[in-house]
Amino acid sequence: MELYFMGTNAGVPSLERNVTSLALRLLDERRSFWLFDCGEGTQHQILRSPLKLSKLECIFITHLHGDHLFGLPGLLSSRAYQGGDTPLALYGPPGLKKYVNTSLELSESRINYKLEIVEHEGGCLFEDATFRVESAKLDHRIASYGYRVIEKDLPGKLDTELLKKYGITPGPLYGKLKRGESILTPEGKHLQPADVLGQVKKGRVVTILGDTRPCPAEIPLAEGADALVHEATFLHDLAETAYTYHHSTARQAAEAAKEAGAKSLYLTHFSSRYKYEDQLQRLKQEAEEVFPSSRLAREHELYPILRSGE
Amino acid sequence: MELYFMGTNAGVPSLERNVTSLALRLLDERRSFWLFDCGEGTQHQILRSPLKLSKLECIFITHLHGDHLFGLPGLLSSRAYQGGDTPLALYGPPGLKKYVNTSLELSESRINYKLEIVEHEGGCLFEDATFRVESAKLDHRIASYGYRVIEKDLPGKLDTELLKKYGITPGPLYGKLKRGESILTPEGKHLQPADVLGQVKKGRVVTILGDTRPCPAEIPLAEGADALVHEATFLHDLAETAYTYHHSTARQAAEAAKEAGAKSLYLTHFSSRYKYEDQLQRLKQEAEEVFPSSRLAREHELYPILRSGE
Ligand SMILES: [Zn+2]
Ligand SMILES: [Zn+2]
16 A cells, blocks of 8 residues: 655646646555546646556546646546556546546546546445545535545454464364354364454555645544545745635644544645745755644655554 | 748647747737637747737637637736736637637736737728728638738828929828829929828738638639738648548648748648658748748748848
8 A cells, every 4th residue: 555646746747746646555455546636637647657557546626627627538548548447436526427437528528437427525435355444524715525545454363373283274163263153173173253354454544635725524534544645735924825725734734633543744845936945845844843643745765554553 | 021930840849949829920010919720828929029918909710629729818817917017809719709718717916907809700990091801711620710910002102302393391282192192392283192102002912811721712712912921731642641630731721822922931730750850841841832932931030021122
């Protein structure tokens, strides 16, 4: 499980950074990746990345501002063009369906895979055996959502060496133990699951927030998250500007991470005014003063999300 | 007057080339530039070019396929963001207005300049003192148009040195000569305009065609053009594929240039399969065999359009 940022600039692309898009790479977990937002040029960034459009499984749009959205029709078309034929699910605020369908219909784009568009206003959006995704509304100029991606705990592994010693080989008795039932060994010993099961592998939580002013909804979304991705459009000396444009400062992002008890914070969505490395370092330092595990999101770097203790 | 290509690839962007967009730079002529098509990433290409979005005066869309269109909402938004406040005129086939308005409205993009969207099905689209633009429908899978940009002839300049010798200084008599009337010198000599006017400066013609199969409509559009920009999606060994997908081969582009008596041909809109330089050279050679003044359009190069004899 890795984060891979493809756009970290606010509002418009610059020579240094593209508009917002972020991949959550789930190669080990699902043999796929998920995309969060899709600013113009995201498909171009994917060409320069280790990602393959055909492996894209879900797209989550935080809000409909152009710098998070306008790369979507091109990406959907190119996925078909490049032979992506597995279903794709697209989640986002109301209006998304009209935007996508109008663009694809007027351009007569041929999408040869199943595209499911789910408009939502928060709640539990996705759940299967290994993942759940929850969403809640933030505080932005237009409806903007945060996403909490929850990996489910993996049960501990059976200690097959130990079982062999008790004379138990793979078969129905393995199944019983996995279901939590005790079994009887050939020697007549009662074996509890806990005796032969390793530790549960705790699932990870990644929280990716859309553009937002500081707001209470952030905290449950980010609670205890292994990684929190938060916009940091401005330095705190521009807190008023941030408020006016419905954005956060680096310090405010750090305060949210701290309050939520997140384990690490990724700052992104930087105003074009922060062009040079020393300016970006100031954003980082400002956040670190409040929340030491803060880092700057850099495009085209892979950030592994480790399990606690790994 | 210069051509500046920002996208020369067909269908999808590649690592080497972007999807279609072409600027006609009219700095000396109008202190502005015009854009023909606007594939995704055009605004990114403009960042890397000598062009300034605020100087963009007109956009002409040849057809609504995504690779010619999907960069438009982002470019229009960014022009406002970057302080472009002069009016902008946008021409293209029916459906363009719905596409642009849906994208801008759903994203709540703020366009602080006058944006006029003109849907057309060919004909004379633009005319002022110095330029005229005509359009006609080509033969593509969806409605696709070619544009003929006609620079008007510049009248010859008055020979002020000669007039001085006749005792005529700047004033109402200058105006009379420019309007084609004869005048009387202080010495009583009748002076005809032709006696004191230099040669007319012939206006140039630039023809930019959308995606098309070879078709009769190309010829009047490209007649005698100083520069013809023509798609050359395939080599002629794939003429059947070209026909199936409603495209042209390099040889067919050259045949159109030859038949129309164009002065130079720019090949563009190359299939992604032509990735390497030797493949592109084969496209060029194939065209040159029919029409020697053929060249490959290269992104981020300026091609001056000279007047005949310059
Ligand atoms: Zn926003
Ligand atoms: Zn086309």
